[in-house]
Amino acid sequence: MTSTAAVTSSQALWFASRGTGVVCLLLLTASFVLGIVTTMRVETRGWPRFILAAMHRNVSLLILIFLAVHIVTTVVDAFAPIHYLDAIIPFQSPYRTVWLGLGTVACDLLIALTITSLIRVRLGYSVWRAVHWLAYACWPIALVHGLGTGSDAQASWMTWLVVASLAMVLVAAGWRITATPASQNRVRWGAAAALVIVPVVMLWWARTGPLQPGWSHSFRKSPTTSTVPQATGTR
Amino acid sequence: MKYRIVVDPIGCVGHRICADLFPERITLDDWGYPIIDPKPITPNLLEHARRAIDGCPTLALRLEKIATERSRK
Amino acid sequence: MTSQSGAERQSRAVEDRANQASDAPSSGRRLFALVDGVGATALETHRGHYAEPPVPSRARPKLIDAIERSGLRGRGGAGFPTGVKMQAVASRRRQPVVVVNGTEGEPISRKDATLLQLQPHLVLDGAALAAAAVGANAVFICIERTQQHSIDAVSIALAERFRAEPNGVAMALKPTPPRYVAGEETALVHWLNGGEAKPTRTPPRPFEKGVGGHPTLIDNVETLAHVTQIVQYGPSWFRSIGTASEPGTALMTLSGAINRPAVYEAPVGARLGALLERAGTPHGIGAVLVGGYFGSWLDARTAGQARMSNEFLRPLGGGLGCGAVAVLPSQCCGVLESARVMRWMADESAGQCGPCVNGLDAIAATMRNVAAGRAGLDALATLERWAGQVDGRGACRFPDGAIRFLRSAMAVFAEDFRDHARGHPCLHVRAPRVLPIPTIEAGWR
Numbered sequence: 036m037t038s039t040a041a042v043t044s045s046q047a048l049w050f051a052s053r054g055t056g057v058v059c060l061l062l063l064t065a066s067f068v069l070g071i072v073t074t075m076r077v078e079t080r081g082w083p084r085f086i087l088a089a090m091h092r093n094v095s096l097l098i099l100i101f102l103a104v105h106i107v108t109t110v111v112d113a114f115a116p117i118h119y120l121d122a123i124i125p126f127q128s129p130y131r132t133v134w135l136g137l138g139t140v141a142c143d144l145l146i147a148l149t150i151t152s153l154i155r156v157r158l159g160y161s162v163w164r165a166v167h168w169l170a171y172a173c174w175p176i177a178l179v180h181g182l183g184t185g186s187d188a189q190a191s192w193m194t195w196l197v198v199a200s201l202a203m204v205l206v207a208a209g210w211r212i213t214a215t216p217a218s219q220n221r222v223r224w225g226a227a228a229a230l231v232i233v234p235v236v237m238l239w240w241a242r243t244g245p246l247q248p249g250w251s252h253s254f255r256k257s258p259t260t261s262t263v264p265q266a267t268g269t270r
Numbered sequence: 271m272k273y274r275i276v277v278d279p280i281g282c283v284g285h286r287i288c289a290d291l292f293p294e295r296i297t298l299d300d301w302g303y304p305i306i307d308p309k310p311i312t313p314n315l316l317e318h319a320r321r322a323i324d325g326c327p328t329l330a331l332r333l334e335k336i337a338t339e340r341s342r343k
Numbered sequence: 344m345t346s347q348s349g350a351e352r353q354s355r356a357v358e359d360r361a362n363q364a365s366d367a368p369s370s371g372r373r374l375f376a377l378v379d380g381v382g383a384t385a386l387e388t389h390r391g392h393y394a395e396p397p398v399p400s401r402a403r404p405k406l407i408d409a410i411e412r413s414g415l416r417g418r419g420g421a422g423f424p425t426g427v428k429m430q431a432v433a434s435r436r437r438q439p440v441v442v443v444n445g446t447e448g449e450p451i452s453r454k455d456a457t458l459l460q461l462q463p464h465l466v467l468d469g470a471a472l473a474a475a476a477v478g479a480n481a482v483f484i485c486i487e488r489t490q491q492h493s494i495d496a497v498s499i500a501l502a503e504r505f506r507a508e509p510n511g512v513a514m515a516l517k518p519t520p521p522r523y524v525a526g527e528e529t530a531l532v533h534w535l536n537g538g539e540a541k542p543t544r545t546p547p548r549p550f551e552k553g554v555g556g557h558p559t560l561i562d563n564v565e566t567l568a569h570v571t572q573i574v575q576y577g578p579s580w581f582r583s584i585g586t587a588s589e590p591g592t593a594l595m596t597l598s599g600a601i602n603r604p605a606v607y608e609a610p611v612g613a614r615l616g617a618l619l620e621r622a623g624t625p626h627g628i629g630a631v632l633v634g635g636y637f638g639s640w641l642d643a644r645t646a647g648q649a650r651m652s653n654e655f656l657r658p659l660g661g662g663l664g665c666g667a668v669a670v671l672p673s674q675c676c677g678v679l680e681s682a683r684v685m686r687w688m689a690d691e692s693a694g695q696c697g698p699c700v701n702g703l704d705a706i707a708a709t710m711r712n713v714a715a716g717r718a719g720l721d722a723l724a725t726l727e728r729w730a731g732q733v734d735g736r737g738a739c740r741f742p743d744g745a746i747r748f749l750r751s752a753m754a755v756f757a758e759d760f761r762d763h764a765r766g767h768p769c770l771h772v773r774a775p776r777v778l779p780i781p782t783i784e785a786g787w788r
Contacts, residue, residue: 163329
């Protein structure tokens with residue numbers, strides 16, 4: 036193996052890892068919105084309910100595939116000391132412990148959501164539904180992971196993707212809250228409050244954290260940086 | 271073994287997906303709730319029935335064996 | 344073996360007591376036989392006629408057998424054989440619980456309240472005997488919390504029993520939310536278990552898994568009063584009156600356009616015409632509602648020949664139900680009366696099943712328009728379609744009863760419905776209203 040080949044394959048892994056991460060975020064957004072569309076009983080002649088429900092399911096399954104690639108490429112890439120175990124057990128990795136850990140949490144949530152959905156009929160509606168509420172937590176956690184590990188957080192295309200996704204999710208969630216029965220007023224107001232507070236905190240955090248210059252460098256303490264090939268530039 | 275489909279009327283909230291997936295046995299009333307044809311489900315329709323059951327967002331449908339069911343009091 | 348001989352002894356005791364029973368009521372006045380004096384409610388007076396129920400231990404098959412042989416059927420409305428129900432509860436593995444159903448959500452029935460107030464010990468003895476029969480060690484007495492007189496009477500009776508017969512089965516009075524469907528047996532169980540008094544999905548039925556997960560025997564208060572008399576006077580005495588398939592007497596609440604609205608006791612199968620004569624019908628008979636609001640209308644002619652039994656009434660689409668009978672005078676609008684009742688029914692829905700919530704509400708709104716003469720003939724076809732779409736599609740039988748009422752109204756008042764729909768309401772829409780519409784209480788707990 037020549038050093039160029041090593042550089043190229045490492046670069047490929049690196050791009051694959053970043054790319055699949057972004058795709059996961061977009062698919063998560065799509066799944067989130069489709070899930071709410073399903074709950075809100077949207078349907079048109081061309082888009083019957085069962086098609087939309089199937090799309091929600093298929094998009095969700097697709098996330099797992101991209102997530103698998105995202106994890107494998109991240110682990111195989113020698114740049115960061117990340118192990119397969121870090122994909123399951125959160126907050127264990129010395130590399131960007133918190134931000135990577137949040138990704139792990141989101142991953143675990145996704146696995147729980149998927150498994151419970153696949154055995155839904157056997158599980159019973161109330162259990163499945165209780166677990167499925169976690170979907171609302173999964174999206175923001177995944178986003179914070181994406182920004183926090185932050186290789187692309189400062190890229191303008193990334194900013195636009197995040198803003199667009201956030202807007203879609205907020206609209207969908209707000210729409211969902213309107214359908215809460217009046218008998219669950221407390222739930223309704225709690226959800227509405229979360230809908231305002233969570234994005235505000237996230238924006239504030241993004242401005243002070245990942246969007247500040249040098250955010251991604253602030254984690255660097257690992258000696259493995261010596262192996263960084265020049266071509267990859269800042270990470 | 272013969273089956274028919276039964277609906278849990280409390281669990282059903284009228285998502286109407288089942289009638290799209292299994293029109294051979296499920297139609298909708300004027301309010302969008304499923305009216306189940308109690309006729310046994312022929313083997314060629316069983317797959318459709320299962321799809322309707324899996325597709326119900328509130329899991330309000332299930333298959334019930336007819337042959338082994340004793341007359342209820 | 345020992346338990347069998349014990350059971351035989353009990354059975355013999357039942358028969359012996361029956362043979363000794365020289366004071367067994369010989370007329371059609373049985374449950375109310377002792378009601379003439381004010382003292383009938385006192386335990387001391389009561390014990391002069393009825394033996395103290397045995398202390399509950401294991402199930403007593405012979406006691407159940409006696410009830411089965413009597414042919415007693417539940418008097419809460421469904422008319423299910425009481426002995427069979429006891430057998431089902433007693434055959435479960437866990438120790439059963441007995442629930443006395445004294446909820447009387449039916450607006451034109453007063454028989455349960457009357458019985459509880461005049462003869463509480465007859466009912467409580469029945470509950471104790473039912474507990475002894477199935478081997479239950481706890482009895483819950485459910486009465487709507489708005490029924491203050493009944494609650495007072497039962498509280499006093501319970502205190503009397505606790506003082507005089509401290510070894511009797513434990514009984515607790517439970518004042519229930521005053522909603523119609525709260526008296527449905529799964530709703531009652533759900534409420535006793537700490538939930539809302541709304542029907543639940545079945546299975547499990549209460550006899551399988553009821554209060555606290557125990558097999559639960561739920562019987563109407565009148566049914567239990569009959570149990571006391573069957574044990575005291577014997578199954579054959581019980582069968583000596585009434586019909587072969589539905590023996591015994593039944594309490595019937597007569598109301599509406601009659602001289603003497605009251606609770607009447609008559610043998611099952613008695614002629615409705617004779618009952619109405621007893622009650623006096625000074626304003627003529629337009630139609631008769633039999634079996635309560637969830638029963639069915641009979642036209643005056645049919646009512647005159649009708650007999651008060653399920654055997655007779657079921658082929659006509661009705662039933663004995665809780666035995667309530669309301670007489671509509673001839674100068675009265677059956678369409679309007681039915682529309683008012685239907686609105687109440689729709690509002691009494693527990694709101695759990697789509698066809699019941701939406702269907703009954705739509706039907707009530709349309710009936711109101713029909714009654715007001717602004718619906719058009721199409722409305723009648725719509726009502727019939729909706730009747731088909733609601734019937735049998737709830738978790739409980741509530742919507743079915745409402746549809747039975749609707750269908751019988753549309754059959755008995757067919758001409759009036761057509762006239763109203765065409766925009767020619769009858770002349771009686773301004774006549775005084777006859778059927779009472781209760782206000783609906785809030786709260787399901």
